[in-house]
Amino acid sequence: MTHTAPAAVRSVAIAGSGVAALAAAIRLASHGVAVDVFEQQPGLPALGSGITLQGNLLRALDELGVWDEARSLGYPFDGLTLRAPGPGAPIVAELPDVQTGGPDYPAGMGMYRPDLARILAERAEAAGASLHFDAEVTGLAQDDDGVDLEVNGAPAGRFDLLIGADGLHSTVRGLIGIDTSPERTGMGIWRAFVPRPAEVVRTELYYGGPVYIAGYTPTGEDSMYAILVERAQDRSAVGDDEAHRIMIEESQAYDGPWNAIRESLAAGGARVNYTWFTSHLVDAPWNRGRVVIIGDAAHSCPPTIAQGAAQAVEDALVLTELLTGAEALDQGLWDAFHERRLPRARAVVEASVQLGRWQLEGNREADPGPLIFGIAQQMAVPA
Numbered sequence: 001m002t003h004t005a006p007a008a009v010r011s012v013a014i015a016g017s018g019v020a021a022l023a024a025a026i027r028l029a030s031h032g033v034a035v036d037v038f039e040q041q042p043g044l045p046a047l048g049s050g051i052t053l054q055g056n057l058l059r060a061l062d063e064l065g066v067w068d069e070a071r072s073l074g075y076p077f078d079g080l081t082l083r084a085p086g087p088g089a090p091i092v093a094e095l096p097d098v099q100t101g102g103p104d105y106p107a108g109m110g111m112y113r114p115d116l117a118r119i120l121a122e123r124a125e126a127a128g129a130s131l132h133f134d135a136e137v138t139g140l141a142q143d144d145d146g147v148d149l150e151v152n153g154a155p156a157g158r159f160d161l162l163i164g165a166d167g168l169h170s171t172v173r174g175l176i177g178i179d180t181s182p183e184r185t186g187m188g189i190w191r192a193f194v195p196r197p198a199e200v201v202r203t204e205l206y207y208g209g210p211v212y213i214a215g216y217t218p219t220g221e222d223s224m225y226a227i228l229v230e231r232a233q234d235r236s237a238v239g240d241d242e243a244h245r246i247m248i249e250e251s252q253a254y255d256g257p258w259n260a261i262r263e264s265l266a267a268g269g270a271r272v273n274y275t276w277f278t279s280h281l282v283d284a285p286w287n288r289g290r291v292v293i294i295g296d297a298a299h300s301c302p303p304t305i306a307q308g309a310a311q312a313v314e315d316a317l318v319l320t321e322l323l324t325g326a327e328a329l330d331q332g333l334w335d336a337f338h339e340r341r342l343p344r345a346r347a348v349v350e351a352s353v354q355l356g357r358w359q360l361e362g363n364r365e366a367d368p369g370p371l372i373f374g375i376a377q378q379m380a381v382p383a
């Protein structure tokens, strides 16, 4: 249903078309705000890897009207299995997950990233948002009443607000003079999108052995993604065949479902990619006048508790809840936004970084359980 927009934001431009951007677009357009989404890529990602959506993100998808469709495509599960390297992949622990979205949603769900992107984009367009591709936000000028946007070097209109949801290397962040940017944490991750062996029904992680973490998460009846987290290296020159070979070699210590994963990798054709972990947190304020950054533009962390996308979407939902409920775009609104978002994003970034650091240091005294459980309980309280 379309609601009437308050006079404070009648038109909003959004840079980026990731989860943060599309969540904001859906909420604003559904309230009758004119929304233009500018994405530098030629289209939505057609290929990609998997993603783990925690319960608090699943609840957010429901608020956005896409939960049923997402659930029909993804692979919901509860609990987390920890295994050790060596013959038989011995199970070390079966941990119950906190249902961070409340009792109505599973603790987590694996999903193919391009499916999530498509569902959100379709919902945004159905709500009335206009999506523009091949449209890179390159400049802006603002005064008390609005923001003049530049896209691909040319004027692209005047808006009441610009939301910079343009990811890790955000252009908008730079354009408003914020110089905090992502720093590498020292870990790198291989991800392979492969067929799901029937025995894989939830996320399973292996600690110990030649890499920091080996694991996999089901993303659908026939698919899952497998990960190997290693000390970060320059892998930029590694081609597909070599990437398969490295993942096969680095996973030799892991038995169980890893045997099937190695077979899939050896058969070739599995999509494999490599990414460095980063972290950063922009201190308040995330806005300068009528321009605000959200999602990875404002904070990033290693996916050690898989909360990055959840936090990005929570940023979007809190911001748009305030925007659609306010009479004016004033300091009170920005204060409320930062009060609700900063402590939560900070807790996730700090815990995620800490978990990675313990592993980098080889700290055997560390007890990650209480830290992970504490964050999950915090996330279970709606943003």
Ligand SMILES: Cc1cc2nc3c(=O)[nH]c(=O)nc-3n(C[C@H](O)[C@H](O)[C@H](O)COP(=O)(O)OP(=O)(O)OC[C@H]3O[C@@H](n4cnc5c(N)ncnc54)[C@H](O)[C@@H]3O)c2cc1C
Pocket: 015, 016, 017, 018, 019, 020, 021, 038, 039, 040, 041, 050, 051, 052, 053, 054, 135, 136, 137, 138, 165, 166, 167, 168, 169, 170, 171, 172, 189, 275, 276, 277, 294, 295, 296, 297, 303, 306, 307, 308, 309, 310, 311, 312
């Ligand atoms: C290896 C890895 C694994 C992860 N796993 C998980 C996980 O399992 N669960 C989880 O919750 N999170 C995970 N994350 C984190 C999650 O992917 C991010 O937090 C989330 O995707 C951020 O969404 P976003 O919308 O803020 O940014 P993005 O998804 O990065 O979207 C930004 C968009 O902006 C566009 N853009 C950039 N500059 C411009 C410009 N100037 N003009 C126009 N468009 C522009 C980009 O092309 C891009 O489409 C993981 C991250 C990594 C690195």
